[in-house]
Amino acid sequence: TFMNPCVAQRRYLLLILSSTFLQGSSFVASKIVLTELPPLWLAALRFFVAALSLVPWLWLRRCGRVAVGTAVPISAMPWLGLTVIGLLQTAGVMAFLTLGLTQTTASKAAILMASNPLLVALLAGILLKERVRPLAWLGLLLAFAGVVICIGMQSVMSGAIGYGEALVMAGSACWALATLANKRFRLTIDTWTLAFWQMLIGATALALLAAWRGELFILPAHTAVAFLWLAIPASTGAMGLWFAALHTGGAVRTSGFLFLCPLFAALITFAISGEMLSTHEMLGGVMIAVGIVLLSRTPAARPASRAASLEASL
Secondary structure (H helix, E strand, O other), X not given: XXXXXXXXXXXXXHHHHHHHHHHHHHHHHHHHHOOOOOHXXXXXXXXXXXXXXXXXXXXXXXXXXXXXXXXXXXXXXXXXXXHXXXXXXXXXXXXHHXXXXXXXXXXXXXXXXXXHHHHHHHHHHHHOXXXXXXXHHHXXXXXXXXXXXXXXXXXXXXXXXXXXXXXXXHHHHHHHHHHHHHHHHXXXXXXXXHHHHHHHHHHHHHHHHHHHHOOOOOOOHHHHHHHHXXXXXXXXXXXXXXXXXXXXXXXXXXXXXXXXXXXXXXXHHHHHHXXXXXXXXXXXXXXXXXXXXXXXXXXXXXXXXXXXXXXXXX
């Protein structure tokens, strides 16, 4: 059905703002829960609970009590695409991120994760044939400089980037690949079915990895609230809204809004604990923000040609 462009734009902004706020809150909640749970079990349990929270909705939809699209039979599911996205988006991103959060701050991790538009833009031209305009490249280069300053110029020049920061950047790379995989596979299932299966597949992989590492866990009652927030609004909600926004906007444009995650994370951290960003982190964050503004002001990327569009869908 036709949607007024202004209404569509407002809907897109609502999706991406809601998703990035919830994603930003997840960095703070993760730091709280990591004081009690080992990182890989935290990631696995988080997304098992997140996936299970969608079961009632999926059951009602399959029974015809929720009129949203058509339920896809299990045998007709695009399992290859779901597996690739699940292993990248949930298992890869969350394994590296939660391990990294044990060695770095929530605000810095959020800023580094927000740098993945750089990778998305570089890979989108190769894999999706998306053209990145000169103004967007200027924004991306400015954002990259901001990331370098955020980490610390001396650390980059000496090669002494912290272990935690390196892990978070690996998670950012997995997220970029997952974003492109989602656009390339062009899955025909609805947003919440995609979120359910990719979270379940990723959580299973994380649980197997945690068991292989011999991690043990007990979840104390006093961290239950933070964990439930992390598992449902900051995982189920954020993931579903993210896939919906990605379906509406281009891969490069949508990923550009991820800079809002560190902004929200910093605001939430300050509200809870009064923890402020360091001077070089704030300067780097501002540079990333300006770069992302330049990126978002460019028109949405289009495939170079119809043939390229068909090639990207294979």
